[in-house]
Amino acid sequence: EEGFGSFELTLQEQPMTEPNVEVHEEDDAIYLFTSGTTGQAKACVIGHKNLHHYFAEIAGQREFPAGERFLSVHPLFHMSGVLSILNCIYHGVTMIFLADSNPALIWDKIEEEKITTMLAFPAVYSYMLEELNKKERNISTFKVAQSGGTKVPETLIQKYMEKGIYMVQGYGSTEGWVVTSWHPMMGKEKMSSVGKTLKHVELKIVHPETGDELTTNEVGEIHVRSPYMFKGYWNNEEATKKVVKDNWFNMGDAGMIDDDGFLHIMGRYKDVIIRGGDNVYPDQVEDVIHEIHGVLEVAVVGVPDDFWGEIPRAYIVKDSETAVTEESIIQYCKEKLASYKIPEVVFVEELPKNALGKVLKRELREGVLVK
Structure with missing residues (x-):
């Protein structure tokens, strides 16, 4: 678009030497816009301190098998797209980009590049499954389908598992960062949930009118507190104060925590x-x-x-x-x-x-x- 250069050209114009830049933990690192599904999109300020905590406590503890190959079809301006890039750089994972989320093209790329894992919204996986049933393919390398953004239907998880592909889903937001995750090792009986909280993430369910904390199996607003959270909305202190109180961020979702500590999402409270x-x-x-x-x-x-x-x-x-x-x-x-x-x-x-x-x-x- 006018006024913006291409990513490739920007890379070409920069020197290959490591930049000598002084960075402090309280400095802003990334501005990421919310999706704007319920209103005007807002810029979330993610600090270097937030990123450091996430990679030191969460991403840094993960182990990737040798030869891991990640396919990126997520928009790079979204939190998941940015996290995917940083995760791959941090762990030295080969990353392949695909700008088109056409199901046939995705399967072509998985076969061609011997992709082992990818990240996409549930709807993309649904259309991919429809496409996969049309044609015989060699997808033996593809083992893990990561998803999020919206709740992953149980039937979709089951259908991929039948094909030998494990689905992993995460729950979070641009402001709250990654809050919970579910994977098959947690048990099929918990597929209806979005998993348990990540390390150092605090979670509580609050009555939307009284603000009182609710007990297990009671539905209310989901509030989260963690060192990975955003610093606030850029140039919008009023909007920040509406959703952050005593360092607790209101996710805006209805949900409940069951007796085993698994979080269940009921949807946006506005919906x-x-x-x-x-x-x-x-x-x-x-x-x-x-x-x-x-x-x-x-x-x-x-x-x-x-x-x-x-x-x-x-x-x-x-x-x-x-x-x-x-x-x-x-x-x-x-x-x-x-x-x-x-x-x-x-x-x-x-x-x-x-x-x-x-x-x-x-x-x-x-x-x-x-x-």
Whole structure:
């Protein structure tokens, strides 16, 4: 774009000698913008001290097998993209970049470069699975599929495991950094969770109105405190004060901690649907619909209703080769969910997303898509 040079040209213009720059731990290291799925994107200030703690306590403790080859399809302006680069540099892992998240191209690159692991949003893995079923491929080197950004459906984890590929998911945000992670060694019975907190990460569930800390198995707002957290929003102290109190950051998500210390996500608190006084958590409904064969993507939002005030509606992208219908989805939901959680069903060709590939639910609520 005008006013911006290419990454390749920037590298060519710089000397190969190591720069002699004095850096202090309190200095700013990176400005990363939030995804803006619920409003205007804000720049998060990540300090050198934050990065040092993360790599000294978390990333530095991980062991990578010799010959590890990482495929990057994540936008490099996103937290996950930046972390991937820094992780690979820190551990000396070979990193291959792919600017296109087309499923066929990703599998081509995995075969061609003998990729062992990659990171992508759940929706990308869903379309990759659909593509993989069309053609026989040699993907024997590909062992670990890392994911995050949104909750990974249990069925998706299971389908990849059936192909000998382990899925690992992380939970976090640009502000809160990495908070929890789940991997298969934690047990299949915990696939519905996003795992346990990382080292030095504190987590609590808070009542959204009173601010009181809740006990296990109670749903409330997720608050996090850690040495990896952001320093604040750039030039926006007012916005920072709204989400950070006593060094605790409000993630803006609804969730609960079970008896074993695993965190379960119910979705963004702003997305919770109140139907006749009952709370409907979109993630719960989406998880059930994801179990249905032929569903590629689903997003559940609340829409106005004269009687109930608000009712859930599921926007669904389905595989064109399957016979899944509105009636079959509703019937399946009736078998799995309470009656007040049964959604209306609308099939669409695609869901509105931002540059990161995250679904923009506010646009669905505003009626951007039509049946």
